[in-house]
Amino acid sequence: MPSVVEVENLVKDFRTFDRREGVWGAIQDLYSRQYRNFRAVDNVSFTIGQGEMVGYIGPNGAGKSTSIKMLTGILVPSSGRIVANGYCPWRERTRYTRTIGVVFGQRTQLWWDIGVVESFRLLQKIYEISQAEYDHRLAKFDEVLELKRYLHTPVRKLSLGERMRCDVAAALLHNPPLLFLDEPTIGLDIVAKESIRTFLKEVNREYGTTMLLTTHDLSDIEELCHRLMIIDHGKVLYDGGLPELKRMLWRESALKVDLRDRDQAALLAAFSMPGVAVERADELSYRLRFRREEVQPAELIRRIVNEVQVLDLTMEEQPIEEVVRRIYTGEALHDDAHASPEGARP
């Protein structure tokens, strides 16, 4: 798999100055300022192969957007190296931008004051897309994104969902081999989200477009990405697959047991097995919590079925949000040293 993006020891420092408090502080600030270095991206390295869809997640202020800005060439790193599509993004920006598409969820890339279709035509001219190709692609995009309805509305009058669909279409009009999406589903309703996800999947399948997306909505990752990178305080904490991450961090699972009658409930209440905690959910159902490394789910189920008459069994998976919350709050990963791709795969 040829690599499309190579990032090596990427660092971005911002210099901010601390304002002193009060009037006297403000006067002091006029003469001498106290500067402070803030490292937004700290020694990040990774490679992305052709056709990969990579999720880039992390809490607010983790350095995601800063990374994307450097990858798209609008921000110059303090040190480190990026080669994307064979270019150095900030040094060869004009040529590089021809080969990428960019979607910022919080900020449209369309021209604010003109109609969507005028924006598209302008893009057609800028990227020198032939009329046949332009028509073909627009028709294709319309199938999934249903653009035709608001093609003639000025961008400032579109709803967020409509604007995002147009933004995504605009970013892909010139069929770039590499697409960056910074929170593409932020603030969207479920229908709009679904439509954008379907569209991205289709584009990836059909054209082999490589995509890097940041998001706070983890269902984006679950639906789209085979690989995710978790970044916090400017450092990559995890780089690997989602199933591997789950296996690594889902230390606890639960089995919900529904019972036939009260006698059975009494039996189950007395059930005991090392590493399993029995909790009563309601009158006829119990939740058995167990630690993954100690208890085999199959073994647990076999013993339950042997000892009690069961109506229904449900394995309750911890939601991905819970796993990620634990990473962000520092309960997981931070103390496991830095989980490299190797470390992530058990």
Place this chain on the structure above:
Amino acid sequence: MNFAGWTNFPALMEFGKIGFVNMLAFRLRYYTGILTYFINVTVYYFIWRAIYASDPGFADLSFEEMLTYVSVAWIIRSLYFNNIDVQISQEIIEGKITTALLKPIDLQAATLARVLGESIFRLVMLTIPSAFILFAVYRLRLPANLLAFAQFSLALLASILLVGAINFIVGGFAVKMKSILGLLRAKFYVMDLLSGLIVPISIFPAPFRELSEFLPFQHIVYTPLMLYLGKLSGTEAWTALGVTWVWVLALIVSGSIFWNSMTKHMTIHGG
């Protein structure tokens, strides 16, 4: 200088069209604009009449020439004026500049194309109507001769580009500054004064006049007007035109270098 973004003429044409179409949105602005120019010229008419009444040999221009100077100066101001410095600085401060930075087109080229589109609109909706009204109300001189008018037109095209190139650079300073309002204001008044819009450069005190020789501003209004009135003719006229266009090129090239170095320092905050 990077020409990669300059050669895509169909895209630049499109930017020109946007500049033109966007002006349509401000219909009230050009009705009030025509009125403003008329009032301005009227005020100057009375001031200059009073000055010439007390001292007819006051300047190297006769009263009639002075009145023509002031009127035509305001008429062409309606053509060369633009506020892309305000627009660009706002886009930088609000971070909307990413739209432009992420496209394989030179922002300066696209901006100048927009400026030209806007000026074509201004020519039709502001400049020509103002000219009709002012020429009807006051006794103004027509261009000295046909050649003078042709040279005046070439100088006007240069004025549009000069103002565009200067405003592009001034707007770009927003990258380095937290607040750019002061700089924008200062430029606004300096340009009106040093271009010769308010008074002809020839009646400035000598040091000012000499300083002005080394600055591009006088070629925005003063040089075109001297060509119009036939005060510059023959080789003098062609030299003045040549100097004007050298300034246009110099400002575009330095603007391009300036902008490329500015983008290296850009910080776009937030999402």
